Amino acid sequence: MRYSFYLSFLLLFGGCATHQTDKSIFQNKKTVVQKEYVADIKELPQSIEPYLSNLQEAHFIGSLQEYEKAYFKPWNIEKIDITLDEARWADKIFTPKNSYGVNLLPLTQEYFLDIKKKSNFEDFATLNKTAITVVHTDIRAFPSQKPLFLDPNNAGEGFPFDYLQNSSIAPNKPLLVSHYSKDKEWVFVESSFTYGWIKARDMAFIPKKYAKSYQDAQKVFVQKENIPLYDKKNNFLFRTQIGMLLPIVDIQKKEHKTPILLISNYKNQESFYIINYIENYIVKKGILKFNQKNIKDIFHEVSQVKYGWGGMYANRDCSSILRDFFAPFGIWLPRNSSKQSQIGKVISLKNLTDEAKLQKIKNEAIPFETLLYKKGHILLYVGLKDGKVVVFHNTWGVKTQKDGREGRFIIGKPIFSTLEVGSNLKDYDKNASILHKLESMNIITKRK
Numbered sequence: 001m002r003y004s005f006y007l008s009f010l011l012l013f014g015g016c017a018t019h020q021t022d023k024s025i026f027q028n029k030k031t032v033v034q035k036e037y038v039a040d041i042k043e044l045p046q047s048i049e050p051y052l053s054n055l056q057e058a059h060f061i062g063s064l065q066e067y068e069k070a071y072f073k074p075w076n077i078e079k080i081d082i083t084l085d086e087a088r089w090a091d092k093i094f095t096p097k098n099s100y101g102v103n104l105l106p107l108t109q110e111y112f113l114d115i116k117k118k119s120n121f122e123d124f125a126t127l128n129k130t131a132i133t134v135v136h137t138d139i140r141a142f143p144s145q146k147p148l149f150l151d152p153n154n155a156g157e158g159f160p161f162d163y164l165q166n167s168s169i170a171p172n173k174p175l176l177v178s179h180y181s182k183d184k185e186w187v188f189v190e191s192s193f194t195y196g197w198i199k200a201r202d203m204a205f206i207p208k209k210y211a212k213s214y215q216d217a218q219k220v221f222v223q224k225e226n227i228p229l230y231d232k233k234n235n236f237l238f239r240t241q242i243g244m245l246l247p248i249v250d251i252q253k254k255e256h257k258t259p260i261l262l263i264s265n266y267k268n269q270e271s272f273y274i275i276n277y278i279e280n281y282i283v284k285k286g287i288l289k290f291n292q293k294n295i296k297d298i299f300h301e302v303s304q305v306k307y308g309w310g311g312m313y314a315n316r317d318c319s320s321i322l323r324d325f326f327a328p329f330g331i332w333l334p335r336n337s338s339k340q341s342q343i344g345k346v347i348s349l350k351n352l353t354d355e356a357k358l359q360k361i362k363n364e365a366i367p368f369e370t371l372l373y374k375k376g377h378i379l380l381y382v383g384l385k386d387g388k389v390v391v392f393h394n395t396w397g398v399k400t401q402k403d404g405r406e407g408r409f410i411i412g413k414p415i416f417s418t419l420e421v422g423s424n425l426k427d428y429d430k431n432a433s434i435l436h437k438l439e440s441m442n443i444i445t446k447r448k
Contacts (some may be wrong), residue, residue: 020069036409038398039424040417044385048299051416052292054367054383060445062287062330070332071245073192074176075211080190087178087188087195088121090141094163100149104158107148114386115142123179124188130211131175131189135238136314137202139166139194139267143186155261155406160309166196167320167335168311172246172263174211175203193323193335204263204272217247220258220283221328225301225398227282231274237262240282242301243327248285249275256280270340287330295368298328299392307412318378321394321414322371324381331444336435341373341439345446349438357438358419361389369445372419374437381441388418391434398422399432 045051085429091112099107119142141164142148152158169191175198175321186197206214222244229237249259257277264274288294302325308315316324319340323333333340347364362374362387367383372391379393397408398421419435422428430436 007343029082029261036376036425038409038411038417038422040413040421041411044390044418046294046416048303048382048392051367052296052386053380055292055295056366056369060290060369062290062326064287064330067287067327067330067332068219068245072174072211072215073190074174074190075130075208075215077176077190079128080176080178080195082190084121084124087124088119089115094148098150100152100158102146104149104152108337115144118143118182118186119188120179120182125178127177129177129186129205130208131177131203131205133171133173133175133198133202134204134264135164135171136168136241136357137198138168138197138310138312139189139198140164140186140189141166141196142187143181143197144357145199156408160312162309165310165312167194168308168314169198170241170244171409172244177203177205192332207261210273214247214261217249217261218285219245219247220260220285221245221287223283223284223288223301223328224282225304229278230276231262231264232276237264237274241324242298243324246278246283251275253378258283284328288328289366290329294329296326303414304416307394307414309396314395316414318394322378322380326444333444337373337376340371340378341442343371344444346440346442348440350440354433354435357435358389360380361441364443365389365441366443366445368439370443372434372441373439374434375439378436382416390416390418392416395421398425399429400425400427401429401432402427 017258019341096107096109096112101107101111123351144164147162149161149162150157174192175189175191178190180187180200181197185200187200187203188197189195189203200372204267222240224240225242227240229240231237246260246262249261251259253259254277256279258280259275260278262274262276263272288298300315302321305315307317309317311317311320319335322340323335328331333343347360349360352360361381362384365381367381370381372381373378377393377395379391382390384390392413392414395411397410400407400409407427409422419438420433423430423433
């Protein structure tokens with residue numbers, strides 16, 4: 001199968017598909033020591049405050065009803081609603097001819113035969129049981145925690161681009177379980193934003209009547225990241241993550257604290273359902289107003305991570321950081337960049353010169369409400385700084401070209417930049433610039 005053909009499939013999966021076509025940090029098997037720097041990161045403010053003055057007077061409010069409808073979708077369908085063919089997409093893409101394992105050597109035919117047997121797709125969509133995640137976990141394309149790389153001899157392949165990483169998912173997120181793997185270590189699930197394999201121990205089945213009660217309860221949005229939550233005996237459960245919804249329990253309130261319901265399948269718990277109190281500053285009833293203070297607060301939380309391909313290592317990629325940022329404002333976004341680019345009013349930038357693209361963005365884009373898209377990468381427009389278009393994005397690096405060989409200057413974190421980030425680098429590839437590759441922009445707060 002041709003390289004370009006199977007990469008087109010990959011753009012449908014993972015969070016920020018941008019780096020599925022990137023080339024590697026492994027160059028001639030040597031570590032590249034970076035003595036240069038990216039001018040944008042030094043010259044542009046790397047905090048949100050200087051850009052907040054670009055925010056237009058709020059003219060929209062997110063919809064809690066629409067957000068919850070998307071969030072709880074897995075609990076409101078009778079049967080997993082993807083086809084067997086869609087569920088097995090990775091079987092078609094990866095073969096011994098193009099796949100490499102954790103030791104960076106080619107995977108064998110025996111590996112793929114074992115995965116096929118383990119996947120147990122004969123039982124696909126036969127269970128269809130409601131469930132919930134009980135820890136932060138990864139959603140995988142195969143029932144395996146081990147990575148699958150493309151050729152690590154090519155720039156942009158190898159670590160960290162594990163192509164089996166569909167996404168990560170926070171605790172207390174609704175699931176519909178299709179079936180178990182043959183060894184029962186894994187379950188194939190559908191979530192609100194993607195599907196794939198998770199460890200069976202990382203979820204718990206929840207009866208439909210309780211799923212309904214959960215949905216009917218008043219809920220709070222988590223607005224503080226990485227806060228540990230415990231049961232009443234001080235046993236650790238999980239850490240908070242922006243974008244989580246937690247149901248409020250109708251019991252006596254404590255000063256400065258909110259009673260919430262948590263769910264656990266740990267054996268040392270006396271109860272499957274755990275009622276505990278959470279500090280009020282960690283959560284917010286209903287959706288946030290889209291104003292400078294709230295934007296600043298949520299930006300601070302979601303941007304405290306490094307770049308994480310497909311959400312690996314509890315980090316975020318380009319699409320997941322935007323997805324989580326907009327969640328507390330009641331705006332639900334899909335998981336991957338290509339689908340995010342279709343939300344709201346879409347404005348094409350194809351067949352325009354770079355200068356024409358910049359002018360169109362300046363004329364029509366709305367700061368903090370407009371996404372910019374190039375194949376595999378998504379960015380948030382935050383306005384103008386000294387007449388230049390500035391964007392916020394979580395990125396792996398800048399494409400370079402030297403002596404006909406493609407490379408990467410690694411950034412690996414969320415940044416504010418222009419659309420020609422890295423243009424000061426000696427080996428900068430102008431033809432691969434974000435600006436040159438932009439295909440569209442979309443105003444997510446406007447209807448199509």
